[in-house]
Amino acid sequence: MEAKRFHLGWFMNFTADLWNGPYENGGSPWDGRFYVEMAQALERACFDYVMVEDKLSVSEAYGGTTENVLTHAVGMAPKHDPAPLAALMSAGTSRLGVVITLSTLGYPPFLLARLCSTLDHIAGGRFGWNIVTSAEDAAAQNFGLDALPPRELRYDMAQEYMELVNALWDSWDRDAIVMDRERGVYADFKKVRPIDFRGTYFRSRGPLNTAPSPQGRPVFVQAGGSPKGRDFAAKHADSIITLADGIEGMKEYRDDIRARAAAHDRDPDDIKVLFLVIPTLGETVEHAYERRERVITSNVFAEQTLGLLSSITDIDFSAFEMDAELPHLTTNGEQGSLDKFQQTGSGKTLRQLVYESAEFESSYPLIGTTVTIADQMQEIMEEVGGDGFLITMHNQAVSRRQVIEVTEGLVPELQRRGLVRTEYTAPTLRENLLAF
Numbered sequence: 001m002e003a004k005r006f007h008l009g010w011f012m013n014f015t016a017d018l019w020n021g022p023y024e025n026g027g028s029p030w031d032g033r034f035y036v037e038m039a040q041a042l043e044r045a046c047f048d049y050v051m052v053e054d055k056l057s058v059s060e061a062y063g064g065t066t067e068n069v070l071t072h073a074v075g076m077a078p079k080h081d082p083a084p085l086a087a088l089m090s091a092g093t094s095r096l097g098v099v100i101t102l103s104t105l106g107y108p109p110f111l112l113a114r115l116c117s118t119l120d121h122i123a124g125g126r127f128g129w130n131i132v133t134s135a136e137d138a139a140a141q142n143f144g145l146d147a148l149p150p151r152e153l154r155y156d157m158a159q160e161y162m163e164l165v166n167a168l169w170d171s172w173d174r175d176a177i178v179m180d181r182e183r184g185v186y187a188d189f190k191k192v193r194p195i196d197f198r199g200t201y202f203r204s205r206g207p208l209n210t211a212p213s214p215q216g217r218p219v220f221v222q223a224g225g226s227p228k229g230r231d232f233a234a235k236h237a238d239s240i241i242t243l244a245d246g247i248e249g250m251k252e253y254r255d256d257i258r259a260r261a262a263a264h265d266r267d268p269d270d271i272k273v274l275f276l277v278i279p280t281l282g283e284t285v286e287h288a289y290e291r292r293e294r295v296i297t298s299n300v301f302a303e304q305t306l307g308l309l310s311s312i313t314d315i316d317f318s319a320f321e322m323d324a325e326l327p328h329l330t331t332n333g334e335q336g337s338l339d340k341f342q343q344t345g346s347g348k349t350l351r352q353l354v355y356e357s358a359e360f361e362s363s364y365p366l367i368g369t370t371v372t373i374a375d376q377m378q379e380i381m382e383e384v385g386g387d388g389f390l391i392t393m394h395n396q397a398v399s400r401r402q403v404i405e406v407t408e409g410l411v412p413e414l415q416r417r418g419l420v421r422t423e424y425t426a427p428t429l430r431e432n433l434l435a436f
């Protein structure tokens with residue numbers, strides 16, 4: 001029987017690449033070239049998309065200072081604007097999807113709709129938007145608010161935001177640009193309309209001032225974890241990215257999304273759920289475990305991990321004793337990641353959790369050779385039903401070597417098994433996602 005194929009994405013951010021280890025010579029990727037080369041490597045391996053994470057603050061959540069995030073500079077700060085990087089990555093590739101994160105908290109809807117339309121043109125229909133509502137008070141304070149609105153309200157606002165930006169993208173008919181040389185008409189003004197949107201939170205007159213883009217609207221990516229977030233994702237997303245807890249968690253999440261999509265009169269197969277995973281590759285399985293051990297027992301790993309966790313949850317992990325049992329914690333930020341880390345009820349100390357939850361950013365621990373990890377990915381997809389993986393590295397920081405190990409090692413092994421694509425069959429990201 002022919003194997004069912006699955007999709008691949010890569011989760012990264014426009015932060016410093018790894019710079020102070022033996023195979024790590026980066027640290028200054030600010031001209032974008034390192035990440036453009038990375039996108040080219042992903043395209044050679046036929047990834048569906050690269051996904052640029054983003055946040056809008058320099059977090060002081062750990063210890064009340066920026067020391068942790070700036071000292072380690074992994075994943076959090078400095079962090080540059082993903083939109084110009086998306087333009088560079090799009091210009092440097094021709095088939096790969098390019099998805100960036102833009103927050104409904106930070107961007108006025110009109111500017112976001114215009115930016116996405118512009119980038120979808122530059123990418124020739126390969127652009128996607130990761131829709132986030134932001135999760136930190138510090139981000140809210142950068143935009144004039146005292147604190148982050150509660151999660152439920154953020155999603156109510158995001159729901160209205162989507163109605164508005166969709167109306168803006170629809171404010172031009174797809175055939176509005178006629179370029180009729182004889183009549184001297186570029187665009188038919190009768191095919192471009194104001195939207196006069198007046199909502200509870202947002203207002204915009206419209207029409208959008210950009211030409212209709214190749215995909216009409218960007219591919220929507222979302223990562224809702226709460227019930228309201230999942231419902232939002234199931235209603236809007238073309239692809240959902242998520243951090244799940246093991247095979248059971250993946251299955252539960254995907255089944256739930258598919259049921260919610262059907263309730264919104266959508267075909268569940270139109271949504272591709274990609275599970276976040278960190279593959280740790282080695283020449284042998286033992287070698288992979290040794291490499292993992294070296295990473296997670298390094299002096300800085302615990303600090304980096306807790307700094308990252310503090311940033312995404314607004315909880316000060318420096319306030320807890322490393323050798324005391326961690327109490328159950330809740331957050332207005334990323335509860336799912338927190339739950340995966342804290343293993344509530346386990347009675348474990350913070351120190352134990354840091355090391356035992358070293359793969360908490362991985363929906364399933366993948367540690368081994370190209371062959372054993374490909375086996376695991378195959379089995380997971382058979383059990384879960386689909387739709388693919390979103391690859392990342394510990395604390396989201398990456399080196400050229402890590403990218404090559406995946407694109408020239410793991411992916412070819414998956415390709416030999418017929419599990420992932422060996423060519424792009426369509427020009428646009430949305431069509432490639434829908435291809436299987």
Ligand SMILES: Cc1cc2nc3c(=O)[nH]c(=O)nc-3n(C[C@H](O)[C@H](O)[C@H](O)COP(=O)(O)O)c2cc1C
Binds near residue numbers: 225226
């Ligand atoms: C794989 C993944 C990527 C995410 N990327 C971002 C991001 O770039 N920026 C951001 O503010 N939040 C990001 N989030 C947080 C989500 O948008 C969302 O808030 C989180 O999954 C919790 O779900 P909830 O909002 O329904 O509680 C990400 C979450 C996941 C699982």
